[in-house]
Amino acid sequence: MSVTSRYREAWEGFWREAPDEQGAVLWDAEPVLTVARHLALFEPHLSDPGLPLVDLGCGNGTQTRFLADRFPHVLGADLSAAALDHARTADPAGQAAYRQLDAADKSATQALHAELGDANVYVRGLLHQCDPDDRQPVADGIATLLGDRGRAFLVEPSQAAGALLKDLATSPSGPPAKLEPVLRHGIAPAAVADTAVPEFLTAAGLAVLASGTLPLVTTEHAPDGTRIELPSRWYVTGRAG
DSSP: OOOOHHHHHHHHHHHHHSOSSTTOSTTOOOGGGTHHHHHHHHGGGOSOTTSOEEEETOTTSHHHHHHHTTSSSEEEEESOHHHHHHHHHTOTTOSSEEEEOOTTOHHHHHHHHHHHOSOEEEEESOGGGSOHHHHHHHHHHHHHHHTTTOEEEEEEEOHHHHHHHHHHHTOTTOSOTTTHHHHHTTOOOSOSOTTHHHHHHHHTTEEEEEEEEEEEEEEEEOTTSOEEEEEEEEEEEEEOO
């Protein structure tokens, strides 16, 4: 299966409107506050750091470029062609490669695995905004990319983040400026139960090797000026057995 046309069009519309400037999108926080923290949790579990690394759902590539400074072969993959246009524009030196990929499409992930071989995978906030019917196929796609030797790091906003975002969206003054386009394009953030992610991974034939909680930093600020941080859960996973 592949993602719905509604979902694809929502992301194309969002990224076509998004400014080029780093930090203009809600989740486009500085790498030192995001992927750098995640790597400290992920790297001890890598069975082979030399494998290609896929930044799945790379968006405009801010985190991808950070990863490309630290791993020999990094591929940013995203459903949205408009997102990849942003990523390539921001990476004129070609630090990373970029590829349009529907991670819910079994044939597409199989073809990428055939090209790359086993890969490590970084996934930040992808499952929680997928359509419900796409979440298991995306987890299956991650398992396909990992093969036997790869490891994946996933971080997803928790249910508590959903409540926080709902409060922000329904504020009497209206949603924060960077949350408004997310909602307007029909992208539903923080919509996955805390228990669901490990269940998706298990059903995909993967084992949870480590997990924990960590705030997911955004680029938006509350009315009092404090930066909005979303409660999140992280997982390191690899082939079971």
